[in-house]
Amino acid sequence: MRKPLIAGNWKMNTKLEEAENLVRAMLAELDSIESVEKVLCPPFISLAAVKGLIKDTSIKLGAQNMYFEDKGAYTGEISPPMLIGLCDFVILGHSERRQYFAETDELINKKVKKALESGLTPILCVGESPEENEAGRTEEKITMQINAGLAGISPTSQLIIAYEPIWAIGTGKAATGKQANATISLIRGILANLWNKETAKAVRILYGGSVTSSNIDEFISEPDIDGALVGGASLKADEFVGIVRQTSDLKSTR
Ligand code: PGA
DSSP states (O other): OOOOOOEEESSSOOOOHHHHHHHHHHHHHHHOOOOOOOOOOOOOGGHHHHHHHHTSSSSSEEEOOOOOOSSSSTTOOOOOOBBTTBEEEEEEHHHHHHHHHOHHHHHHHHHHHHHHHHHHHHEEEEOOOOHHTTTTOOHHHHHHHHHTTTTOOOOOOSSSEOOOOGGGSSSSSSOOOOHHHHHHHHHHHHHHHOOHHHHHHSSSSESSSSOTTHHHHHHHHTTTTTEEEESSGGGGGHHHHHHHHHHHHHHHTT
């Protein structure tokens, strides 16, 4: 059984105090929903404060990025040892990192390897651009990203994949549940080829892109979708709690 997971990617939003207020506004309700794994990914500067607030709750913490070296002259970067003990998850290869910070599959592969070696659970993001989607090249793009991102990595279910079509991120134009499920089941096929069937079945795969409390049901009711990576809607306490609650209600009746 794959436990459903909802992760909130706050991106470059919230100052320290805003981050603390946002956590306080959803803490008790989120904590009470046990059948879903809940992961908050605030900006680096708020990780320690949020860690303090969620102490003794069932809520987990993730970082939004990480470098693959342990330490050294890499101005502005954050290393795995800095994150260990602070968070359990790390988002890697988000399309915004690929697009605005020129992250390549090769770099992302190094980060994924390092995260796993360090005991952090990577949330590896993949997804096609609007042009690739229109040209019918979704499968080709996703296959390339998964194979390159996971090259040289042994089969493991301590890894989460987020399928986030770029055309659906922050646009209010989410994929349909059927579309997302088709690509996610394709990703399971790619994992089965690269690794093996059992691992492909055990890896949790999320959908991301304009998920809200109004459309989460559509994704969660699909068999291959194990949860969501939520951007904009994770910055509103009611919305995020609503998404987690509906996920819990739907998955437990399945
Ligand atoms: P969105 O972002 O929910 O605001 O579309 C999702 C993401 O980029 O992870």
